[in-house]
Amino acid sequence: MPRAALVLDVVAMALVAVTALALRFGFGWFASALDVGRPIGLVTPLILLGWVAIIAALGGYRERLFGAGIEEYKIVLNASLLAAGLTAVASYLTNFELSRGFYLLTFILGPVVLVLQRALLRRALHRARRAGTACHDVIIAGAPANVDEISRVLSRESWLGYRVHGAIVPASYAAVETASGVPVLGTTDDAIEVLTEANADIVFVAGGALDGPDQMRELVYDLEHRQIQVIVAPSVTDVARERIRVRPVGGLPLVHIDPPRHTLAARRAKRVFDVAVTSAILLLAAPTMLAIATWVKLHDRGPVFFRQTRTGRHGEEFSCLKFRTMVTDAEARLARLQAEQGFEGGLFKMKDDPRITSPGKLLRRLSLDELPQLLNVLRGDMSLVGPRPPLPSEVATYDRLTQRRLKVRPGLTGLWQVSGRSDLTWEESVRLDLYYVDNWSMLQDLTILSRTAGAVLASRGAY
Template sequence: MTSRALRYLPTSAFALDTTVITVATMLGVLGRERLSLFATSTDVAERLGIVGPLLVLGWIATILLSGGYAKNVFDAGTDEYRRVVQSSFVTAGLVGVGCFLVKFPLSRGFFLLTFAIGIPGLVLGRLLLRRFVHAARRRGSLLHRVLIAGSPSHVDEIAAVLRRETWLGYQVIGALTPAHYLDEETRRGIPVLGNSDDATSAVLEHEADIVFFASGALGSSTQMRRIAWDLEHKDVQVVVAPSVMDVSAERVRIRPVGGLPLMHIDPPRATDASRWGKRLFDIIGSASLMILLSPVFVIAALSIKLYDRGPVLFRQTRVSRHGGEFPCLKFRSMVTDAEAQLQRLHAAVDADHVLFKMPEDPRITLPGRWLRRFSIDELPQLFNVLRGEMSLVGPRPPLPSEVARYQGDVGRRMHVRPGLTGLWQVSGRSDLSWDETVRLDLYYVDNWSMLQDLSILAKTVGAVFSSRGAY
């Protein structure tokens, strides 16, 4: 099922919003009567025939006028939620002012309960709808058919991002390359379906929903404008993809100057990730977690000690910010001579990459399996966080031998403290390739924000219980 089913997405959102608002209105009436909030002589139930339908229609109309059902708000970002919330507050303001002007005796209890229930309900409904759409896209449904126009290298870069982020639902059906490029497909296997100069005819021929224009696609802005004119009434989205990768929305500002949209990119935020606010958050957070999880510490320690009478903790030298070394603490999950067996395992699996992981590592003990499955073995690193050697969120702490093999831009991940969890933890953990791990770490370093840290910590709970990539 491809993009045709996407036409019903705004209708589904409309039906969902209507249901939520209607239920919120009814609960507002019942709650006001049962709780006797702001008791007056007004009988809200008797006036529901007037207030209810008008409120529902007005609320929905405000969301509609604010663009809350536009097709381009459902895929990603916070714009969808922002429009719904702003529309709800506008509706509340209009209802309040309108009732005051016409001297309509609207119950204050009903008013407060309806919007107090309705606004969170609308946001939750949209969130669940988006989750449903994302899940459907991962299964191959509700997809956008996408053509990418540009030089072959830029086509491959964009296609790699779109394929990685499957929840966006972008199905790349082909590429449009400059006329001098004669190969039938790009280096990464994207079929070449035509020349970028003939983008309009190619889009219509292959029934694409979206066309991406990357660097090298067109020779002038005049061509882009004419293509936009040609596709004006064809229900096709035109997207310009600049040669900028892995930059968060918070660092990008678009400023039109004389009809020319200029993209301003704020500097990377590695320095911000080392300031006192993050450090204070680490101290309070690690201390609180150690107190909260103290029973887990005791159970883990006893299970390790009773299994083979070996040491409870495993200390391994890791590299912190700017190359400083520190003893990284973990609950021991392997046999006591695990380090001695490492070289033999390297040779057995022919490992020549920086990060060594085995799905079925024979060195792991019986208690070590459940410790690793739920990442309990990493909890002692809260002491490293408290001491300032690590952070709650950041890139994984590397071994000195790994750092010695870093090449190119990889060393930039050392500009911040390593983390107990990070983007790698919530994105697949050991299932990730080395290149993907580095990409996520560099994205975190350059685009740090406290909100992102909180989001990663929240997602870590789900990643731990799902146990995906934990070995």
């Protein structure tokens, strides 16, 4: 991956430089290379080589950098700023008359193109990892419960590229596999032999694996010449990177976790953003909403809107609006359908629901039935982004942890929608909602809104 990134960076920079030269001097600048082109043609390769060297010096081609996090993009942007500054200083000190147009075009287009191609490279890497290639062979060392928790996360987030081959557990645990089915390859007493025989790339050290810091240090020493990376996995999941800080104190790496951010999600800035964006959307969508309302009404002469009581922030109930997509006696048929499907609780959804009308099928597939909820957002019942608005009957079954979904306003869209919508299990939906509540940020809201368009157009999980 570092080699691919290096080659793509060089190609991207070269294309940017050629584009900047062409825009500055015209597309016939090659013909006049002996005149205007020669000085700039000699300096341009030096600028690009220096740019690449700065990215490398800042660690932009380290293996661990690729695949996740924003550090990769930060390094590219910082290196671009540093390259721009050094180029300007060098031109001044050497009295070289560098074209201002070429300089501005190169260092404005360059960082954008570099970040874009890195994002595309990451997307290709994620696709390859989900297909089972470009993966690391992982052994998890720890207590069985901790092994299962880490294994579940790595299996769920397959784009990370960690393929679990087995577990190393304390000697007191006598079983051939953990509760979730991870094969037990050995005990922590013979960890080195197990890791060597399994030809593992990485060992995840979880809680319960080692007796103390001395044993951990010995493990690192024993593995230093075996090309096996050691990753310590604390017993913390579903916490955003922005809430975690690692601060070594006296040789002890302390993991600081900031408090959950649900209070930030209730502040005025988010509300102002909701009102401004929702008002603009309503103005643009008014003709479409009028056409939909007419279609629903003419289909069976029933009500245009479907009003349903939902639970909002702090457990306050409100009337949630939708365009009606089901027959008028849909609620009366619900109990029979639940019995036929063996429904046991949570959110009831079924494919090919016989209660859905012909207009309703299209409206649901494109999520157009939810447009009236923009009025709920304006009234303050909902937000543009947030957890799915639950029914009071669902809330009555919530445990203490799931109750945290009600810390913020429910959303017109959310992580649950861009991650699969109705294809998600109840547990997955709750996990995503809790992650949103605890790790809210305005940047995350903007990301979810941008991903919503793709999820809607692809009709993923919509029925």
